[in-house]
Amino acid sequence: MREKILTFIEKNSRIDLKELAIMLGVDEAAVANELEAMEQENIICGYHTLIDWDKVGIEKVTAMIEVRVTPQRGMGFDNIAERIYNYPEVNSVYLISGGFDLMVTLEGKTLREVSSFVTNKLSTLDQILSTKTNFILKKYKDHGTVMTAPTKDERIMIG
Amino acid sequence: MRNPLSKTITTIQPSGIRKFFDIVSEMEDAISLGVGEPDFDTPWHIRDEGIYSLEKGKTFYTSNAGLKELKIEISKFLKRKYDLDYDYNDEMFVTVGGSEAIDMALRAMLDPGDEVIIPQPSYVSYVPCTVLANGTPVPLELKAENEFRLTADELRAAITPKSKILIMPFPNNPTGAIMERKDLEAIVDVIIENDLFVLSDEIYSELTYLENEGHVSIASLPGMKERTILINGFSKSHAMTGWRLGYACGPKAIISQMLKIHQFAIMCAPTTSQYAAVEALKNGDDDVAMMREQYNQRRRYLLHRFKEMGLECFEPFGAFYVFPCIKEFGMTSDEFATELLKSRKVAVVPGTAFGDSGEGFVRISYAYSIDNLRVALDRIEGFITELREKNNG
Numbered sequence: 008m009r010e011k012i013l014t015f016i017e018k019n020s021r022i023d024l025k026e027l028a029i030m031l032g033v034d035e036a037a038v039a040n041e042l043e044a045m046e047q048e049n050i051i052c053g054y055h056t057l058i059d060w061d062k063v064g065i066e067k068v069t070a071m072i073e074v075r076v077t078p079q080r081g082m083g084f085d086n087i088a089e090r091i092y093n094y095p096e097v098n099s100v101y102l103i104s105g106g107f108d109l110m111v112t113l114e115g116k117t118l119r120e121v122s123s124f125v126t127n128k129l130s131t132l133d134q135i136l137s138t139k140t141n142f143i144l145k146k147y148k149d150h151g152t153v154m155t156a157p158t159k160d161e162r163i164m165i166g
Numbered sequence: 167m168r169n170p171l172s173k174t175i176t177t178i179q180p181s182g183i184r185k186f187f188d189i190v191s192e193m194e195d196a197i198s199l200g201v202g203e204p205d206f207d208t209p210w211h212i213r214d215e216g217i218y219s220l221e222k223g224k225t226f227y228t229s230n231a232g233l234k235e236l237k238i239e240i241s242k243f244l245k246r247k248y249d250l251d252y253d254y255n256d257e258m259f260v261t262v263g264g265s266e267a268i269d270m271a272l273r274a275m276l277d278p279g280d281e282v283i284i285p286q287p288s289y290v291s292y293v294p295c296t297v298l299a300n301g302t303p304v305p306l307e308l309k310a311e312n313e314f315r316l317t318a319d320e321l322r323a324a325i326t327p328k329s330k331i332l333i334m335p336f337p338n339n340p341t342g343a344i345m346e347r348k349d350l351e352a353i354v355d356v357i358i359e360n361d362l363f364v365l366s367d368e369i370y371s372e373l374t375y376l377e378n379e380g381h382v383s384i385a386s387l388p389g390m391k392e393r394t395i396l397i398n399g400f401s402k403s404h405a406m407t408g409w410r411l412g413y414a415c416g417p418k419a420i421i422s423q424m425l426k427i428h429q430f431a432i433m434c435a436p437t438t439s440q441y442a443a444v445e446a447l448k449n450g451d452d453d454v455a456m457m458r459e460q461y462n463q464r465r466r467y468l469l470h471r472f473k474e475m476g477l478e479c480f481e482p483f484g485a486f487y488v489f490p491c492i493k494e495f496g497m498t499s500d501e502f503a504t505e506l507l508k509s510r511k512v513a514v515v516p517g518t519a520f521g522d523s524g525e526g527f528v529r530i531s532y533a534y535s536i537d538n539l540r541v542a543l544d545r546i547e548g549f550i551t552e553l554r555e556k557n558n559g
Contacts, residue, residue, distance in 0.1 A: 015463075029470045030463035030536070162201045163187065 342482025
């Protein structure tokens with residue numbers, strides 16, 4: 008049941024609990040219990056809203072920063088990752104295989120804000136060997152959702 | 167000038183579904199629950215293969231029976247899903263949708279006067295295709311109390327010495343009814359005793375929702391493969407309606423004759439679609455499962471809403487239709503659908519569009535998003551509440 012609940016709410020977390028239970032063919036109380044349990048177990052880590060800020064006319068700058076670091080004995084990458092993700096302006100931190108080690112995404116109000124974070128805070132950390140900042144120019148798709156207006160139903164109305 | 171038309175064609179009525187289309191298309195904010203095709207786009211990897219085949223210049227005819235690669239995949243698919251064994255060489259060919267396969271089978275098998283038993287309510291093309299193939303359609307009325315499944319007694323009663331083909335339209339459009347293994351087993355003896363052939367239209371086979379039994383093909387039952395033409399395709403299972411691609415499988419003796427008509431009348435199914443379909447069968451099982459799960463969620467939602475409204479509806483386990491009973495309102499299906507459309511701007515299809523036995527029912531499609539269904543169901547609830555008040559007041 009967990010997988011079914013999660014698969015559903017991953018795409019639509021605003022669904023009414025009663026409707027969700029009906030659609031999954033299970034008891035409403037059971038769904039409520041599972042949701043609560045999964046929140047407790049930190050399987051469900053949050054409920055967020057996917058926003059296309061461009062359409063609101065509010066300026067935001069997002070950067071994806073490739074970071075190369077020196078791993079620490081006994082700690083691997085965890086310690087440095089923690090030092091980075093504790094900054095509230097950091098959106099996500101992933102350990103990456105390949106040519107660099109950490110992928111850090113960062114959101115700021117302006118270009119200057121992002122670059123100041125990279126030069127003053129990120130690059131100055133001891134274990135950081137290099138950074139490469141990639142600014143996002145346009146978001147086409149995020150969280151499995153295409154960021155354009157919903158398409159019209161082009162099927163013939165009755166067939 | 168002489169009458170340019172054949173006597174046969176002028177006797178055939180246009181599809182009953184069309185009448186509503188004209189009214190609905192005039193309305194700005196009407197919600198249609200009338201569509202008979204998936205709301206999903208064809209999965210991208212399948213479309214991409216179609217595009218790739220075009221880029222590679224694969225724009226020629228394929229062989230009449232279809233791409234060998236595709237036939238091999240169809241053969242594998244039928245084996246893994248329904249435990250069917252069809253030789254891709256001479257027991258199948260690829261058609262322009264399931265519709266063509268229905269036409270070809272009837273034309274290849276019927277002589278004037280041969281009777282075709284057509285369980286109804288069912289898809290609108292069986293009767294006209296039978297007439298065009300010089301056969302005689304014999305409608306068999308399925309009953310709500312049997313959840314619109316075909317019983318041995320009903321079948322026996324419909325058989326005459328002229329009966330040749332039994333159409334098996336399951337999972338069913340418009341009722342959503344299925345035939346479980348036990349239901350099929352109950353009619354197989356009657357079919358064999360009376361030496362009938364079966365035209366089994368299993369286009370909705372991948373959309374069945376029983377917990378413990380998937381779709382069972384009648385061709386997989388002992389003694390049935392040699393007397394069954396199996397029809398299936400990609401429209402419903404892989405959301406590929408516009409690609410127009412299906413297939414027919416059956417005994418070599420029948421398939422080879424159907425293929426002859428196909429060769430002269432059609433040539434071959436669309437090449438681009440065939441390449442896309444290879445991808446659909448090779449790597450599309452997860453897409454099908456995802457869509458099935460979503461249809462099932464909507465199906466449960468609709469049935470729940472009907473129950474809350476007190477609207478009588480048996481639980482259908484197939485396709486993407488529900489078929490609620492509207493007899494309590496003292497209106498015909500046609501009146502109910504017309505009134506619902508005019509007063510609440512929701513389009514459903516009157517059951518009578520699928521045969522006289524559909525009277526007293528309407529077809530509601532759940533090939534729509536849950537948000538769409540919610541709004542439409544609210545409107546229907548308002549409509550029937552008003553009807554009940556009027557009738558009681």
